[in-house]
Amino acid sequence: MDIRSFFQRKNSDESREIEEERTHQTVSWLKPSKRKRSESEVDSQDDNSHSQHNVAAGQSETQAYECSSSDSAEVSTTTVDYANDTSADKNNDFEQQWPECWSQAQIHYFSTTYRWLISKNKKLGCSTCSHINARKDMQQGQRVSPEWSRCLVSSFGKDKAAQNNPLRKKIKEHKDSKFHKKAVEIKERAADNTMKKHIEDMQKADYNSTCNVFRTAYKTGKHVRPFTDMPVDVQLQVLNGVNMGRVLHSNNTCAHILDHIAAAMKEKIVNEIVMNRRKLCVLIDESTTISGKFVLVVCLRSAIA
Structure with missing residues (x-):
């Protein structure tokens, strides 16, 4: 009994000494502080605000990362599920499309x-x-x-x-x-596009008949024949089996065709001379008509390839 009481008393003394040392340290820490209470409170508030701001920022970043990771995980899982579903649907369609008795x-x-x-x-x-x-x-x-x-x-x-x-x-x-x-x-x-080919054949036949009529009119003008020869020449070619089309083959038609040919030939020749800078030869001559009138004739000549 004496030994137990001795150890209990010793433990109580040691605990008392430890408490006294702690109180002494706290008092010594408070004494050298010369800062005002207001400044310490302001500093503590600033520190608390900074710490709270940092904690909030960290929490927001953590939440954003978790959301992005969860979204990516959901997208990936949905993509995989969609691919699996589509493949399964294709297989099911292929199996259900044909009769069941067929392998x-x-x-x-x-x-x-x-x-x-x-x-x-x-x-x-x-x-x-x-x-x-x-x-x-x-x-x-x-x-x-x-x-x-x-x-x-x-x-x-x-x-x-x-x-x-x-x-x-x-x-x-x-x-x-x-x-x-x-x-x-x-x-x-x-x-085979039968209708398209038929239309092309009709256009080709019309083009060929138009060319036949233009050649006949050009022959009449080149040989300085009267326009009244046009109907006779057309009738002769029809008897020979040439397709002359369904155009009116009169002397007036021959005149209109020759005017069109002359305008096209004139434009072609003038463009050839201007573009290639051909040399021109000018011939001037005076002559008289049958009635005895004096006429000045100006001729232009050029070499065209």
Whole structure:
């Protein structure tokens, strides 16, 4: 009992000494301070404001970083999910588009062998017949099947083998049918641009006939023949099988054509002389007419390549 009381007393004395030292240190720290209370309060407020500002800035940066990281993570996850969904949708569409009784090898074979074969909602159809959309009668006794043009051809049977046989038979019969061949022929004619070629042929024929008429009129003016020779020359060429067009072949028409040819030739010759700076030769001569009047004739000559 005496030893226990001795140690308890010793511990209490040591704790008392430690408390006295702490109080002495605090008093010694407060005594040398000569700053005013107002200044210390202002400094403490400034320090607190700076510390609060720094803490707020750090929190805002942390929140912004977390938001950006979360947004990027969401975008990446949504992108991956969208890619997976699209791939899954494509696979599902590919699987659901063709009949269930067909395997991948059969789908590849029929789609490559019969290019016109299409499918929708697990039912077969013909792209050529649907493109022509000839549900009306093309000829007597020929009509495009609405089942093939609307993708309504389906299979029936208990198992896959029983379902494959009717589909093969229907595809073969449709391929050899008259209305399918007629639809293919119509599509090929549409691809040939028959109307465009016909218009080009008409324009070419009109151009050739116009050239024939202009050559005839030019021959009349070059040989200094009267314009009344134009109708006779045109009739002669028609008898020879030349296409002279549907223009009025009169003497007035010949005069208008020669005026047009003369204007075009004059413009071409003048441009050639001016652009290439050709040399000119001037010839001046006096002459008299049949009536005895004096006339001054001025001629210009130039070498044109």
